[in-house]
Every structure is written in C-alpha cells, then in structure tokens.
Amino acid sequence: MQAEAGFFSTFENLIDVGLNEWRHCSKPRQEFLDYRLFNIKTMKIILAIDSFKGCLTSQAAEAAAERGVREQYPSAEILKVPVTDGGDGMLNVFCELFECDKFVVDSHDALMRPIRATFAVRKDGVCILETAVSCGINLLKADELNPLRGTTYGVGELMIAAIKHGCRDFIIGLGGSATSDCGLGMLRAFKDEYGEEWYNHPQLKSLRIRLASDVDNPLYGPKGAALIFGSQKGATESDIVFLDRRAMTFATMSAKKMGKDCSGMKGAGAAGGLGYAFMEFFDTEKESGADLLLREAHFSDLIAGADLIITGEGSADKQTLMGKIPQKVLQLAQSFKVPVHLIAGRVLNEVELVGAGFTSVSSINTADMPKEKALRPDIATENIRNTVSRIVKNIYK
Numbered sequence: 001m002q003a004e005a006g007f008f009s010t011f012e013n014l015i016d017v018g019l020n021e022w023r024h025c026s027k028p029r030q031e032f033l034d035y036r037l038f039n040i041k042t043m044k045i046i047l048a049i050d051s052f053k054g055c056l057t058s059q060a061a062e063a064a065a066e067r068g069v070r071e072q073y074p075s076a077e078i079l080k081v082p083v084t085d086g087g088d089g090m091l092n093v094f095c096e097l098f099e100c101d102k103f104v105v106d107s108h109d110a111l112m113r114p115i116r117a118t119f120a121v122r123k124d125g126v127c128i129l130e131t132a133v134s135c136g137i138n139l140l141k142a143d144e145l146n147p148l149r150g151t152t153y154g155v156g157e158l159m160i161a162a163i164k165h166g167c168r169d170f171i172i173g174l175g176g177s178a179t180s181d182c183g184l185g186m187l188r189a190f191k192d193e194y195g196e197e198w199y200n201h202p203q204l205k206s207l208r209i210r211l212a213s214d215v216d217n218p219l220y221g222p223k224g225a226a227l228i229f230g231s232q233k234g235a236t237e238s239d240i241v242f243l244d245r246r247a248m249t250f251a252t253m254s255a256k257k258m259g260k261d262c263s264g265m266k267g268a269g270a271a272g273g274l275g276y277a278f279m280e281f282f283d284t285e286k287e288s289g290a291d292l293l294l295r296e297a298h299f300s301d302l303i304a305g306a307d308l309i310i311t312g313e314g315s316a317d318k319q320t321l322m323g324k325i326p327q328k329v330l331q332l333a334q335s336f337k338v339p340v341h342l343i344a345g346r347v348l349n350e351v352e353l354v355g356a357g358f359t360s361v362s363s364i365n366t367a368d369m370p371k372e373k374a375l376r377p378d379i380a381t382e383n384i385r386n387t388v389s390r391i392v393k394n395i396y397k
Contacts, residue, residue: 042075042076042077043073043076043077043307043308044076044077044079044305044306044307045069045073045076045077045078045079045306045307045308045309045310045392046079046081046302046303046306046308046309046310046338047062047065047066047069047078047079047080047081047309047310048062048081048083048299048309048310048311048325048329049061049062049065049083049310049311049312049313049343050083050084050085050311050312050313050314050324050325050326051084051087051088051089051313051314052312052313052314052345052380053088053314054314054375055314055345055374055375055376055377055380056377056380056381056384057082057089057092058082058083058084058089058093059080059082059092059093059096060377060381061312061380061384062080062081062082063080063381064380064381064382064384064385064388065310065312065343065384065385065388066078066080067385067389068384068385068386068387068388068389068390068391068392069310069388069389069392071385071389071392072389072392072393073392079302079306081097081297081299081302082096082097083290083293083294083311083325083329084173084212084289084290084293084325085175085212085213085214085288085289085290085293085324085325086173086174086175086211086212086213086214086289086290086292086293087132087173087174087175087176087214087289088130088132088136088138088175088176089130090128090130090132090173090175090212090289090293091118091119091120091128091129091130091133091173093293094120094122094128094171094293094296095120095128097293097296097297098122098123098296099122099123100120100121100122100123100128101120101121102118102119102120103118103119103120103121103161103162103165104116104117104118105117105118105119105157105158105161106157107133107134107154107157107158107161108134108151108153108154108157109134109135109136109139109140109154110134110135110136110137110139110140110150110151110152110154110177110178110179111140111144111146111149111150111151112151112153115134115139115154117133117134117154117157117158118133119133119158119161119162121162121165121167125166125167125168125169126167126169126170126171127162127165127167127169127170127171128171128173129155129158129159129162129170129171129172129173130172130173131152131155131158131172131173131174131175131176131177131271131274132173132175132176132177133158134152134154134155134157134158135150135151135152135154135155135177135178135179135185135271135274136176136177136178137176137177137178137232137233138176139178140178142234145178145233145234146234147178147179147180147181147230147233147234147235147239147243147272148180148235148239148242148243150177150178150179150180150181150233150272151179151181151184151185151188152177152179152181152183152184152185152186152271152272152274152277153185153186153188153189154185154189155183155185155186155189155274156185156186156187156188156189156190156193157189159186159189159190160189160190160193163203163204163207168206168207168208169207169208170207170208170209170210171210171212171292171296172209172210172211172212172278173212173213173289174211174212174213174215174267174270174271174274174275174289175213175214175215175270175271175289176271177233177271177272177274178233179233179271179272179274180225180226180229180230180233180235180243180247180272180273181272181273181274182219182225182246182247182250182251182272182273182274182276182277183271183273183274183275183276183277183278184250184277186274186277187277187281190204199258199281204282205283207282207283208283208285209278209282209283209284209285210284210285210286210287210292211267211270211275211278211279211284211285211286211287212287212288212289212292212293213267213270213271213275213286213288213289214288214289214290214323214324215267215269215270215271215275216266216267217229217266217267217268217269217270218263218264218265218266218268218269219247219248219251219262219263219264219268219269219273219275219276220244220247220248220251220263220269221244221248223269224244224247224269225243225247225268225269225270225272225273226240226243226244226247227240227244228269229269229272230243233272247263247273247276248263251263251276251280254280254281255280258280258281260280261280262276262279262280263276263280265279265286266286267279267286270286288323288328290323290324290325290327290328291328294328294329294332299329299332300332300335300336303332303333303336303338304336306333306336306338307338307339308338308339308340308341308359308395309329309333309338309339309340309341310340310341310342310343310388310391311325311326311329311330311340311341311342311343312326312342312343312344312384313325313326313344314344314345314346315344315345315346315347315348316342316343316344316346316347316348316353316361317346317347317348317349317353318348318349318352318353320342320353321352321353321356326340326342326358327356330342330356330357330358334357339359340357340358340359341358341359341360341361341362341391342358342360342361342362343362343363343364343384343387343388343391344361344362344363344364345363345364345365345374345375345380346363346365347361347362347363360391362387362390362391363387364380364383364384364386364387365383
C-alpha cells in the first residue's frame with residue numbers, strides 16, 4: 001500500500017507540474033497536450049532540399065537534415081523527397097523517387113572524348129535523360145572549358161541509344177552544360193544516324209519530349225544564352241559576340257527550313273541553346289524542372305497531414321522566389337497550411353523571403369566562415385544537421 005501511495009503521489013505531482021506549464025504555455029493547448037505533456041502525436045516532417053551545388057547532392061543534404069530532426073524527435077515520421085530543377089543530379093533524383101532501370105552506353109563529352117554515360121527508363125517506359133552526363137561542365141577541368149569547341153554530340157548519342165531501346169517518351173533535364181553550340185552537335189548525331197533528312201524520319205516524329213529547366217532565356221540577344229551564360233563556360237567577350245551571332249544565324253537558317261522560329265521561346269537559351277534545338281526540330285514541351293519533378297512525385301499528396309516542411313538550396317535570395325525549388329515547395333505547402341522552413345548555405349534578402357511566406361530562413365554557415373571551408377561536404381553536412389536540429393527544437397521548446 002505504501003508503494004502504491006507513493007506511485008499516485010508521484011503521478012499527481014507530475015500532473016500538477018504539467019498543468020502549471022500548460023497554463024503558462026504560449027502554444028495552443030491542444031498542441032501542448034500533443035507534444036509536451038503526453039507526446040501523443042507523431043510529428044510528420046517533409047524534407048525537400050535541393051542540392052548545394054559544388055558541395056552536396058539533394059540526397060546528402062536531406063540525410064544530414066534527417067539526423068538533425070532525429071536529435072530532437074527520434075520517433076518523428078520523416079519523409080525525404082529528393083528534388084531537382086532539371087540540372088545536375090536529375091537522373092539520380094528520379095531514380096531514387098521512382099523504380100528505374102539504368103543503361104550505360106558509349107558517348108562523348110563536350111570535347112568529343114569517349115565516355116560512358118547513363119540514361120534511365122522508368123517502369124512506365126518514360127526515359128529520364130540528363131544532358132549533363134555527356135556535355136556537363138562537371139566533366140571538364142577549369143582550363144579545358146572552351147565554348148567555341150564544346151559540343152552536344154554526346155546528347156544525341158544518348159537519345160539515339162534510348163530510341164533504339166524502344167523509348168518514345170522522354171523527360172530531359174537541361175542544365176550544367178559546358179556547351180554553347182545551340183544543339184548543333186546533337187543534331188549532327190541524328191544526321192549521322194538517320195541521314196540528311198533525319199528530322200522527317202517517322203521514328204523521330206513519334207517522340208514525346210518534355211524539357212525540364214528553370215531557364216527562361218531566349219536563344220540569342222541581350223538575354224540570350226551567350227550573353228547571360230557564356231562567361232560561366234569560359235567564353236571571353238569576343239567569344240560571346242561570336243557565339244551570339246552564330247546563334248542568330250543558325251536560327252534564321254533553321255526557320256527557313258522548318259517553317260517556324262523557336263529562338264525567342266522561353267527556355268530556348270537553356271544549356272547553351274540546346275533547348276532551342278529540341279524546340280525547333282522536335283515536338284517538345286518545356287516546363288519548369290521544379291514543377292515537373294514535384295508533379296511527377298505527387299508532392300501534394302505526400303505533404304497532406306505534414307506538421308512542417310524543411311526545404312533549401314545552396315544560396316537563398318530574391319532569385320529563390322523566381323521559380324526555384326524552395327518557392328515551388330512553398331506554394332504547394334501554403335494550400336495545405338503547412339509551415340515551410342528554408343535553409344541555405346548563404347542567405348540574402350531575408351526580409352523578402354520571410355515576406356513571401358517562409359516560416360523561417362536560416363543560413364547553415366556563420367557570416368565569417370571562409371567560402372572554401374563552407375563548401376567542404378563534411379562541414380556542410382554538420383552545419384545542416386545542427387541548423388535543422390535547432391529549427392525543430394525551437395518549434396516546441
């Protein structure tokens with residue numbers, strides 16, 4: 001009886017303490033009951049973090065964030081959704097989200113050096129092709145960049161291999177290219193395979209191609225591929241003038257042959273004009289890479305019932321609000337009234353970002369951290385873990 005009395009006395013003390021905290025808690029009482037006193041509700045947290053370019057993939061960033069959540073809520077339901085806007089890493093993101101078969105084939109890089117490159121085929125027959133696996137800037141050293149010589153021939157080889165495999169429906173990620181050839185290299189590969197009138201080949205007429213890209217620039221002009229992106233690919237000022245003039249000349253000649261001119265369409269300047277080649281010579285749909293990925297992944301269904309979402313990217317600023325992954329995640333979450341927390345390696349325009357609807361905006365790095373150190377994968381991994389742990393802890397102190 002004495003032990004039993006001691007038990008009830010202890011239990012009553014716990015209740016008294018809990019009720020006292022409840023009365024002074026600024027949180028809604030139902031939330032307090034769920035999370036603080038009885039811990040009945042399991043938190044559902046969605047991680048949808050874009051890659052930190054030059055540092056961590058989407059998958060690596062989300063793995064670090066998951067560890068941060070687990071430090072505070074070991075039993076939380078965590079759903080990791082790798083994301084991409086169509087640039088580097090798109091192939092691996094799709095292969096993680098969907099059941100895919102990978103195929104490795106002979107191809108060439110932007111300097112026409114032989115390489116082995118990969119495309120994937122989803123179980124529904126859709127081919128996932130990332131152009132950067134053949135003409136990507138990540139395949140070249142800094143002193144090898146040469147946009148006057150760089151070619152997309154390898155992209156054509158990849159597509160031809162997929163077509164021979166039986167693929168007719170393509171999702172193609174444009175981004176991270178080392179080229180500014182307007183897709184001439186890719187078109188040459190098709191000509192080598194299907195002959196002079198390749199664009200009239202019945203096998204190519206039946207293709208469905210969806211381009212995933214966050215670039216809306218036209219092919220040439222002040223906002224064209226050469227003037228906006230040429231310097232990133234090693235082009236000098238004189239190179240940029242030449243590349244822009246070449247793009248305009250090619251578009252004029254192509255318009256006469258094809259009876260249409262796609263050079264001014266949004267996304268024509270993507271991947272050094274590769275977007276234009278697809279639009280001009282194929283039946284193509286161009287879409288925001290973020291929109292396409294989130295729709296294909298049924299993201300709206302995944303976030304139903306979530307308590308919070310953590311999204312992020314390498315650098316968060318006003319351009320984040322111009323259709324990048326975090327903004328697209330935020331838009332979908334707002335319709336479900338799910339709070340979204342944004343993390344980034346660097347944060348600018350925080351007031352605008354919070355004003356757009358992000359619940360919090362956090363830099364994972366201190367202001368005085370050298371860039372070289374911040375870009376180290378081990379440092380970034382630890383900083384993401386710490387930042388996310390702090391965010392989750394602060395939600396229900």
